[in-house]
Amino acid sequence: MILKGGRVIDPASGTDAVLDILLEKDQAVKSGANLSPQFPDETVLDCRGLWILPGLVDIHTHLREPGYEYKETIATGTRAAAAGGITTLACMANTLPVNDTPAVTRYILEKAEQEGIVEVLPIGAATHGLASERLSDIGLMKEAGIVALSDDGVSVGDAGILRIVMEYARRFNLPLIEHCEDPATAKGGVVDEGETGTRMGLRGIPCVSESVIVARDILMARWLGAPIHIAHVSCRASLDLIRWGKDQGVAVTCEATPHHLALTVGDLFQSDYDTRFKVNPPLREEADRQALLAALKEGVIDCIATDHAPHDIQSKMVEFDDAANGISGLETALPLALSAGREAGLTPLETVSRLTVHPARVLNIDRGRLLNGGLSRLVVFNPDEPWEVDPAHFFSRGKNTPFAGKTLRGRVKMTLFDGRRVFVDAANPWGLKPVPDKKA
Ligand SMILES: [Zn+2]
Structure with missing residues (x-):
């Protein structure tokens, strides 16, 4: 297959140029100007005006299987990922x-092999049952294939246990991903505890609930010489x-979600208590969103991660206090991330790095690069195409998105995984027309 005339954006090689891409039978990726087909049956796609990116790496996804298949399955979650341009995802342990x-x-790995259409990398729980009492089977899970440790949903609450987890994480070369939330100060909270949240009359989660654990974890990581990903x-x-x-030389990295980069508690207020805006951590004030954008530009935020948290309708169609936290985010992540990047003053190359090589580096995996020996996993993206988010068309079982009815700019046209088309934009496959034969 030849993809002709697209703008190739590959942060790993520092490439941002109009190039032809040739995908060979052995899945090697070659690039050049004016490549022509070697075989008569080769597909040539006109990609002029389109972007070609490495398949995205999502370091934070909830696939819900096993146990919550009514919210999502590995089959539906990986299809949603493919539709979002994500070809590698790390799935959280709170199943x-x-x-x-x-x-x-x-x-999880067997199910992904049988029913998944993109790469699924399991994250193992740091502690047994996410209970912060004793360690999970870290060594054996590493042998089985986990790529990171996390009790996501909660923090590793006990600092003594955290110390041992970090020592194991360091020894097994597994990043520890921390959901930073102090339960004592966050207890019962459902919105940001600021001016807007208080006006809404709902119980708040203050910023300090997050920051106090971030501080503890960074200090612990500095003491132990262990990495930590927030x-x-x-x-x-x-x-x-x-x-x-x-600045201190601690191996600390972090991620932000597209929804925290795009929305504030003010949007929740204006939505009239719409539970689709309920997430954990909660949407914050505009000053915090501006700080996130500045940190994204500065490089303090290494990765953009979806925190894809699909839910069934019943979990959201209840009073705000009782509604589940989370947004079904895989299928809207790329246009939202690029729009946050534009707002923050990043080049497309810089934004794409936060969705590809940077998360791959945190996970110690060789992913998220296209040229120079990368895998034939890529995304063809129309950067300007507007589209209205309609969750009814989501591949994900989770229809819970505050972006429903909103118009986003930029749409995934096609996703290739190891040379196979795992997603093609059926609604409007424009841009994938074959190049006309010059002789004809
Ligand atoms: Zn979390």
Whole structure:
């Protein structure tokens, strides 16, 4: 297959240029100007005006299987990922049962092999049952194939256990991904505890609930010489601490979600208590969103991660206090990330790096690059095409998105995984027309 005349954006090689891409039978990716087909049956696609990116790497996804198949399955979640341009995803351990043993890790990997259409990398629980009491089977799970540790949904609450987890994480070369939330100060909260949240009359989660754990984790990582990755950062004080940690030489990295980069508690207020805006950590004030954008530009935020959290309708169609947290985010991530990048003053190459090589580096995996020996996993993207988000058309079982009815700019046209088309934009396959034969 030849993709002709697209703008190739590959942060790993620093490439941002109009090039032809040739995908060979052995899945090697070659690039050049004016490549022509070697075989008569080769498909040539006209990609002029389109972008060609490496397949995205999402470091933070909830696939819900095993245990919550009514919310999402590995089959539907990986199809949603492909539709979003994501070809590698790391899935969180808070399933039922929790992924805290090699048996669950193997189950996820086997299921992904049979029913998944993109690469699924399981994250193992740091502690048994996410309970912060004793360690999970870290060594055996590593052998079975986990790529990171996380009790996401909650923090590793006990600092003594955290110390041992970090020592194991360092020894097994597994990044520890922390959901930073102090339960004592966040207890019962459902919105940001600021002016807007207070006006809404709902119980708040203050920024300090996040920042106090970020501080603890960075100090612990500095003491132990262990890496730490902070999930879904939401407020300015946390970013100041992460910046300080980086300046100190601590191996601290972090991610922000497209929704925290795009929305504030003010949007929730204006939505009239719409539970689709309920996430954890909660949407914050505009000053925090501006701090996130500045940190994205500065490089304090390493990755953009979806925190894809699909839910069934019943979990959201209840009173705000009782509604589940989370947004179904795989299928809207790329246009939202690029629009945040534009707002923050990043080049497309810089934004794409936060969705590809940077998360791959955190996970210690060779992914997220296209040229110079990368895999034939790529995304063809129309950067200007407007489209209205209609969750009824989501591949994900989770229809819970605050972006429903909103018009986003930029649409995934096609996703290739190891040379196979795992997604083609059926609604409007424009841009994938074959190049006319010159002789004809
Ligand atoms: Zn989380």
